[in-house]
Amino acid sequence: MSLPHALLTSLLEQPGSGAELARRFDKSIGYFWAATHQQIYRELAKMERRGLIAGAERDGGRGRARHYTVLAAGRRELVDWAGAAAEPRPPRDxxxxxxxxxxxxxxxxxxxxxxxxxxxxxxxxxxxxxxxxxxxxxxxxxxxxxxxxxxxxxxxxxxxxxxxxxxxxxxxxxxx
Amino acid sequence: MSLPHALLTSLLEQPGSGAELARRFDKSIGYFWAATHQQIYRELAKMERRGLIAGAERDGGRGRARHYTVLAAGRRELVDWAGAAAEPRPPRDxxxxxxxxxxxxxxxxxxxxxxxxxxxxxxxxxxxxxxxxxxxxxxxxxxxxxxxxxxxxxxxxxxxxxxxxxxxxxxxxxxx
DNA sequence: GGGGACATGTAACGGGTTACATGATTCG
DNA sequence: CGAATCATGTAACCCGTTACATGTCCCC
Structure with missing residues (x-):
């Protein structure tokens, strides 16, 4: 439930591509919310469809980096989520x-x-x-x-x- | 990954039906591995197919309790799993x-x-x-x-x- | 120009979650 | 009987995981 919000947070700190996010995750938010690059790409695509982030238009096809930035709607979404009440999840070990x-x-x-x-x-x-x-x-x-x-x-x-x-x-x- | 093993453990302590397991979970193993009754029914059906547990034969159809017990293969499975090496999962909060x-x-x-x-x-x-x-x-x-x-x-x-x-x-x- | 590293993406599967449906039992 | 409750089950969706595929860039 919070992967998209973790990504929004990371993109607000510093816009970047999916691969950069994957690397950054390994060293920061990832300590509390790990994610593989496939999850990250899937979420980024979904968030772009929802209008929360914008990816730089691409000339080449598949193998070129897409640079993402957070849109106003994305920031609003993150503010709403961060301030909302939520039950602490029971541990799962x-x-x-x-x-x-x-x-x-x-x-x-x-x-x-x-x-x-x-x-x-x-x-x-x-x-x-x-x-x-x-x-x-x-x-x-x-x-x-x-x-x-x-x-x-x-x-x-x-x-x-x-x-x-x-x-x-x-x-x-x-x-x- | 450990729901089936949690269920095997609970059934070894005391055989019972899916609904009973769901209730017991709320008060014991569920503190560290929560599960809804749908998950539990699905897992029980799967484990019965795999020959790990046996459910009492039923006369009536849907609404009658099915009593499950652990078979030898189920116990073996649990022993193997419990003794195996496994990395501690990073927290996710x-x-x-x-x-x-x-x-x-x-x-x-x-x-x-x-x-x-x-x-x-x-x-x-x-x-x-x-x-x-x-x-x-x-x-x-x-x-x-x-x-x-x-x-x-x-x-x-x-x-x-x-x-x-x-x-x-x-x-x-x-x-x- | 060919090999390797890198970035993105597809596909398939299983677990977790939520909503809903149906058969049995009980009790007024 | 009819309503309430309980036990089981179906369905759909999303997230997490793994394996693999394809395109670009760089450098020898």
């Missing part, structure tokens, strides 16, 4: 389902998986902390723009930390 | 996208939404803590079965707590 399954089956050892998860979350956490140290130095970030961007990063940090502590607790004693 | 959008737009006030989210997470956390106090009293839960079930609940508690603290930090000072 299959490792929890696996724990329940292991509890019922009784003969599945989840410790290796728990270790793997812990390592992944530790790496992600370190990555986020590096970004924070680099982009949001100590007392800065009182301004609206930076403050909100920092908040997004803080969320990533908080969740990875929660994951990490939970894995440690799970592995702490006993066998799985 | 549209409130983060809305924060990014607000940062770009500059004139969207997210404070009301942040308050709403905080309340939702506070209620969920209290609910989980109540369940923990009731079902996992103090020093208990050293056994495998209970220990894993407790770990799932602990994850829910950890994440709600992380959300709550993050909302407080966001609302702490400044205007959004």
């Amino acid at each position: 299959d490792f929890m389902v696996r724990l329940r399954a292991a509890a019922v089956l009784g003969d599945v050892d989840l410790r290796p998986e728990a270790v793997r998860h812990r390592d992944v979350h530790r790496r992600r956490l370190e990555n986020y902390l590096d970004i924070e140290a680099r982009d949001f130095p100590a007392g800065a970030g009182r301004e609206g723009q930076l403050r909100l961007q920092h908040a997004v990063l803080r969320a990533g940090i908080a969740f990875e930390r929660a994951w990490l502590e939970w894995c440690d607790e799970l592995l702490g004693d006993g066998s799985a | 549209d409130f983060m996208v809305r924060l990014r959008a607000a940062a770009v737009l500059g004139d969207v006030d997210l404070r009301p939404e942040a308050v709403r989210h905080r309340d939702v997470h506070r209620r969920r956390l209290e609910n989980y803590l109540d369940i923990e106090a009731r079902d996992f009293p103090a020093g208990a839960g050293r056994e495998g079965q209970l220990r894993l079930q407790h770990a799932v609940l602990r994850a829910g508690i950890a994440f709600e707590r992380a959300w709550l603290e993050w909302c407080d930090e966001l609302l702490g000072d400044g205007s959004a």
Whole structure:
């Protein structure tokens, strides 16, 4: 439901082509809303049809970059969506389902998986902390723009930390 | 990808009909893997075709309950899946996208939404803590079965707590 | 001019969501 | 009987994923 809005946001920050958006996604919004290039192209085409964005007219056919910019209707759409009320979605994590399954089956050892998860979350956490140290130095970030961007990063940090502590607790004693 | 396995787990704990599973989901596995009754019926039909579960033969047609039980092949499938390696999925949360959008737009006030989210997470956390106090009293839960079930609940508690603290930090000072 | 990297696009499938339809059961 | 409720099921649509195809550009 929010892929088009993530794209509008990214295009407002900086207009660009589908491929550029795909690359940028890998390093920013993508941390909380991943998307493949096929999804992105499909959404861009749909949004252009709806009149939310405009793609540069093309001379050549398929292989030439199309540069997109956000139209007034697109900005309105994003404002409406961003301000609207929405329920937080329940988490959806299959490792929890696996724990329940292991509890019922009784003969599945989840410790290796728990270790793997812990390592992944530790790496992600370190990555986020590096970004924070680099982009949001100590007392800065009182301004609206930076403050909100920092908040997004803080969320990533908080969740990875929660994951990490939970894995440690799970592995702490006993066998799985 | 894990709905069928969640259903197998639930059916192993206790065989039952589609409607019963839908109700049980609302109170247990559904906290981490929600599903509507349509999804559940579709999956059950598919799993029966694949020979993972067996539904009681029916006299009447549509409106009669079908009782399902797990077959040996279904148990095997669940064991294989539960023990396999799998990457943790990146989180997917549209409130983060809305924060990014607000940062770009500059004139969207997210404070009301942040308050709403905080309340939702506070209620969920209290609910989980109540369940923990009731079902996992103090020093208990050293056994495998209970220990894993407790770990799932602990994850829910950890994440709600992380959300709550993050909302407080966001609302702490400044205007959004 | 031919090979490789890059940008866009098509096709097919499965899961998730919503709306609606139909058969059974219960109870007034 | 007739209304309400419950259990199952059908249909349509969109999103996410994977595999593959086609066109352009660049550089040797």
